[in-house]
Amino acid sequence: MNKLWNIADLIDLHFFFQADEELRRREGEAALAKRDRIIYVAKIEPQLGKMDDIPPRILVRKWLAMRRLQYRQERGHEGQVLPGTLWQEMALLCRGLVFCCGLLAGAGLAGSLLVYAGTMPLNVAVYFGLFVVLQLVMIGLQGGLFVYRRLRRLPMESTALYALIGRLLMRGMDGMRRLVQRNLSGQRRLDLAALLGGVRQRKELAALLIWPAFILVQLGGIGFNLGVIGATLAKVTFADIAFAWQSSLQLSAELVASLVRWIALPWSWLVPHAYPSLAQIQGSQVVLKEGMAHLATADLVSWWPFLCCAVVTYGLLPRIGLLMLGLVGQRRALDALHFATLSIRPLLQRMTTPRIDTNGERESTGQGRPITRPPAESVEPGGPGRGMEPAAPPAASAPAVHDAPTVLLIADELYDECPQELLVERLRSQWGHGRVECVRHGQPGAPLAEALLPLRTAVEQGGLGSVLLLQEAWQPPLKETELLLRALRDIAGEHTPLTVVLIGKPTPQTILTPVDPEQLRVWRQKMRAVGDPCLEVQPLVQP
Structure with missing residues (x-):
């Protein structure tokens, strides 16, 4: 039950959500509600208990395990693997390749530097500066940026690295979109725009991509250092290597010895002789005009333990410490996911909302005309036992805050024809909205700011539960709709739920008609392309 999430789980979760969109398109919302409710009642609830006792992250994790099992049972014979499994394999392969590349780079660079022809000893300062000082500078920059972000309490999204990677990623995807959309049909262009919008909607997950890159860099650095150490030890073991120091600054041997002792403090207590003494430092100083004749071999080989340490x-x-930091940071980023986003709320409600099936059985007469047989009530154990109406499919919107109002915006051409009392009652019974205020907008000659004044008032007076925008699904979303949604977001705030409520084509009896599934799909894709993580599209009357 306490199994932790990982990036592969999130990838598989997104994969199954995309598959559910296809199932919703083919069979409707009822098929999803029935399947997820069966998973919850038959598999999850017997193991974990009621929903009140289960955190959403654990409930969704158990659902994912069941869906993976179903997928393997259905597709296992076809040899298809889940994208999360591919991610794990590719991540493991990339880590191995980066480590090996770092190992080869360190060994090659150190091996080329440690070429000794016997005429002039190797300069300790060059080795130390290249393999120690340069790395310290790079690690110091990383550590300094990390400490600065911590002290300023800046989120990962505010770092320069995140901004750079995010900007390059989005520009790259936009460039690919412009390049390929010329040869795509209108439907394919819509799918591509929805995909890019989905990436923008999941900005909180994008931070997780920083940590794998950070971990890869540290693995490459670990391999590089191991390569340097291995090449140095191999040269010392199988070849005659001489190390010396020299400087035009007329540094005294005493000053160099003091500096060496300070550098060796971290390991001198463990390996007391892993650095040259004052006499050895004096005996390994090279003066070009004097040559190497006066240098003793014992002094020249006394430097390699110091350099390796x-x-x-x-x-x-x-x-290694930064690698541990990256692993812990990735773990914390995964643990910080609250699993209460708009994409997960419908799943939670489908699993925990009792269902009543009242679908009639159809028989065929001799004349080929179907006869509908009255159904027997099929009430799920633990579900509501009264009433003959079928339970409405669960909506994605979370119940509004009890004291915070929900503002419903109705276009001017719909306002007079809309049965507001019935509409509000549906919103309360189906989606749990409390106090609903209907606002008219789009009147000819009236500025938009005036129509949205009730929203500003609600925000200033203590908060806004959610914002609903009533739209006709048979009319395709226009640029004006997107501009209106952006204006609503600016007023309501970043995290206020914003829902586009769709109705179908009006009939002489009512305008609250079911939505065509294809029209619902188009609206959802267009709204996903907006890139607002708290924006959703829901039909008022299920198709």
């Missing part, structure tokens, strides 16, 4: 202490161990 320096690479381990200031190169390898910080990379």
Whole structure:
């Protein structure tokens, strides 16, 4: 029950949500509600108990496990694997490749630097500067940015790296969209726009992509340092290597020895002789005009333990620490997901809302005309036992805050014909909205700011539960609709639920008619392309 989420789980969850969209398009909302309710009652509730005792992240995790099992049973013989499994395999492969590339790069660079012809010893300062100082500078920049973000309490989204990667990613996707949409049909262009909008809607998940990249960098750094250490030890073991130091600044051997002791402090207590003494430092100083004749071999080989320990202490161990930091940061980012977004609320409600099936059985007469047999009430155990009306499919909107009003915007051409009392009653019974205020907008000659004044008043007086926008599904969404939604978002705030409530083509009896499934799909895709994570589209009367 306490199994943790990972990125592969989130990828599979998004995959099954996309598959559910196709199922909703073919068979309607009722098929999803029936399947998810069966999963909850038959598999989840016997193990975990009632919904009140189960956090959403665990409930969704159990649902995902059941859907994976169903997928393997249905598609296992076809050899198809889930995208989450592909992600895990590709991530493991990338980590191995990056580590091996770092290992080869470190070994190659150190091996080329440690080429000794016997005429002039290798300069300690070049080795130390390239493999220790340069890495310390890079790690110091990473650590400094991390500490600065922590002190300023800045989120991951505000970092320069995140902004750069996000901007490059979105520009790359926009460029690909412009490149390929010329050869796409109108339907394909709509699907592509909805996909890009879905990426923008899941900005909180985009931060998770920073940590895998950060972890890859640290694995490459660990491989690089191991390559440097391995090449150095191999050269020392199988070849005659001489190290010396020199400087035109006329540094004294005492100053160099003091600096070496300070650098060796982290490991001197564990390996006391892993750095050269003052006498060895004096004996390994190179003066070009004097040559190498006066240098002793014992002094020239006394530097390699110091150099290897320096690479381990200031190169390898910080990379391991940053790797642990990346793993912990990724874990915390996954744990911070609240699993109460608009894409998950419908799933939670489908599983926990009792259903009453009243579908009649159809028989065929001799003349080929179907006869509808009155159905027997099929009341789910634990569900409501009164009433003959079929239960309305669960809506995605969460119940509004009890004291915060819900504002329903109705276009001018619909306002007079709309049965507001029946409409409000449906909103209360189906979606749990409390106090609903109907607002007329789109009157000829009336500015939009005046129509939206009730929203501003509600926000200023203590909050707004949610905003509903009534639209006719048979009329395609226009640019004006998108502009209106953006204006509503600016007034309501970033996290206020915003729902486009759709009705079908009006009839002489009522305008509250069911929505055509294809029209509902088009509206959802167009609204997903807006990129608002708290915007959803729901039919008032289920198709």
